[in-house]
Amino acid sequence: MNDSPLDGLDARDIALAYLGFGTAGILGGELLLSVVLGVPPAPEAQLAKGLAFVAVSTAFVWALVARKDRRIERQQASIRSSLDQLRTVVAASPVPIIAVTTEGRVTRWNDAATETFGWEREEVLGERLPYSASEDGENSESTEEIIRRTIAEDGLSNVAVKRQRANGDLGEFRLSTAVVRDADGEVLEIVGVFVDVTAQQRRERRLREFEQAVEQAGHAIYLTTPGAEITYVNPAFEETTGYDAAEAVGEPASILSSSEMPQTYYERLWRVVQSGETWQERIIDRRKGGELYTAIQTIAPIESNGDIDGYVAIQSDITESELTRQRLGVLNRMFRHNLRNRMNVIEGYAELIRQNDAAITDEELADAAGAIVEAAGNLASLSEKAQTVSEALESEGAPRRVSTLIEDAVSGGESTYPEATIRTDIGTGLHARVDSRVGAALDELITNALKHGGETVHIDVCRTEDDDSKLLVRVADDGPGIPDEEWRVIKRGEETPLEHGTGIGLWLVHWVVKKAGGSMELEPSPLGGAAVTLRLPVGSERPRTWFPSDE
Known part of the structure; x- marks a missing residue:
């Protein structure tokens, strides 16, 4: 004017x-x-x-x-x-700049606003702001409230707001505003500058979640510099090693060294991680108090733009499980060896008694000697089966055709029970490969069906309907079936004084199938007896680590 x-x-x-x-x-x-x-x-x-x-x-x-x-x-x-x-x-600004009247009608809208919010300039000029505040009630001040506060406070700085984009996505922003007045001090427009922090907020939330996960992890975790100086330890590290964070941070990772590992171990470790690969091996380290502990240790490089900024190490303390396995291994070998030797002695003496002249004339004595021979044979058989379990669980599985495993198991059953009838229907699973250790489970199922069931066994193999990566192997018989209480023990994974199995056969099947990554179910057999169905993974993936003592 x-x-x-x-x-x-x-x-x-x-x-x-x-x-x-x-x-x-x-x-x-x-x-x-x-x-x-x-x-x-x-x-x-x-x-x-x-x-x-x-x-x-x-x-x-x-x-x-x-x-x-x-x-x-x-x-x-x-x-x-x-x-x-x-x-x-304003037009070239990489951040959205928007100006509105006191009524909230748009007077300025730059290209960055279009790119960020999704509306074109022609759609919004002269109209009310198209976006809406978040509906979650947090950091979602309305446009009217922002305008009122801007005029009252003569501008706002770095206010956290959430605004909905044209595609419906919710964005998180930092908003700063200013008031443009005329010569008489009247408000002409409100200018707002938005900084999109959606990705940053998402990264910060992920970082907080990661920090919480590391802090609450049950495994010892620590970070180091490229030179192996410890920069962070989590609470599980403190509990496992005995060093608190103040004692460990700034120290070399070698404070855990026990001198039990050969120098070549560490040389190989460094070659692997410095090449950018991940290292995973068993290690014996030393706690602060001097006690040795065994752990599965994984060390991975932390890389940025192709450079290694440091390393993250994770330790799973397996000291107790290692001792348990050692104890079980020793007891198992002693049990099998001594039991087999003693049963051979008992069986030999019992046979001498049964063949003695007195036993020939004394029917009761002959029956008692025969019972001793049979019991000794059963116990010797139990020892052999325990050895089969041990060998199956301690060996490394390899992919093998399921048809071959079944043929071997059927051949063994027919040689032991030549009068039995064993029918196989392999169908679509003919060329599938499963863990080779499943063969021991098939041997046991077929032998058990022929020994305690009837004279007919049917074996069916097919793919599962819901998962093509799984194979079903069903062994059905026409015998009396498996007692419910014995099956409940297997499914529960442990025996009690009041409820326990009658033998080791089903345990062998359960352990082998589980270690192979599969499962087993019991159902009525079309033949009138019991049918055990094995659900097995197909392929050559490495079986997961599992031990019967975990049950």
Whole structure:
């Protein structure tokens, strides 16, 4: 708005107007005095002086006004240039810049706002802001509230807000606002600058979740520099090693060294991790108090832009499980060896008694000797089966055709029970491969079915309907079936004094199948007896670590 009517005139117009008014004033005044009041006319010399003064004054006014116009023009040019630069900066800004009226109608909307929120400039100019605040009640101030606070506080800084984009996604932003006023102090518009922190907030949340997971992990975890200086340990590390964080951080990882591992172990370890690979091996380390402990240790490099910034190490303390396995191994071998030897002795003496002349004439003595021989044979068989279990569980499985495993198991059953009928229907599973240790389970199922069931065994193999990576092997018989209490013991995974199995056969099947990554189920047999179905993974994946003592 112009301050006066003269603001629209340039220097020449003002000078001419000044000259006209001055000349008219002198001549008009002289005429008025002489005509109306009868005053004698002024001398021509005085009139000339007056007109000359007006002319000089006019030139002076023209010079002043022209100077003012040039200064104003320069200021206006500078303002226009600044506004052009500001528009360019706003348009090219990598962050969304949006301006609205006090009613919330959009007056400015740059390209970054379009890229961030999804609406085009033509869609929003003159309209109310299209996005809405978060509906979760957190960090979701409405546009009206932001405008009110901006005017009241003359701008806001770094306010956390959530706004919905055109595609419906919710974004998280840091918003700073400013007030643009006119010369009278009236609010023209509110300018807001948005910084999109959605990805940053997501990363921070993931980092917090990761930190919580590491802090609460049951395995000892520690981080090191590339030179193996410890920079972080979690609570499980403190519990496992006996070193608290203040004692361990800043120390070399070698504080855990027990001198039980050969130097070649560490040389191989460093070659692997420095090449960017992950190392996983068993290690014997030493706690702060001097006790040795055994752990499965995994060390992986922490890389950034191809450079190794450090390492993360995870230790699973297996000291107790190692001792348990050693104890069980020793007891198992002693049991099998001593039991087999003693049973051979008992069986030998019992056979001598049964063949003695007295036993031949004494029927009760002969029956007792026969019972001893049979019991000794059963116990010897139990020892052999225990050895089969041990060998199956301690050996490394390898992929093998299920048809081959079944053929071997059937051949063994037919040689032991030549009068039995064994039918196989392998079907679509003919070429599938499973863990080779499953062969021991098939041997046991077929032998058990022929020994305690009837004379007919059917073996069916097919793919599962719901998972093509699994294979079903069903062994069905026409015998009396498996007692429910014995099956409950197997499914529960442990025996009690009141509820226990009658033998080791089903345990062998359960352990072998589970170690092979499968499972087994009991169901009625179409033949009238029991059917045990094995669900086995197909392929050559490495079986997972599992031990019967975990049950």
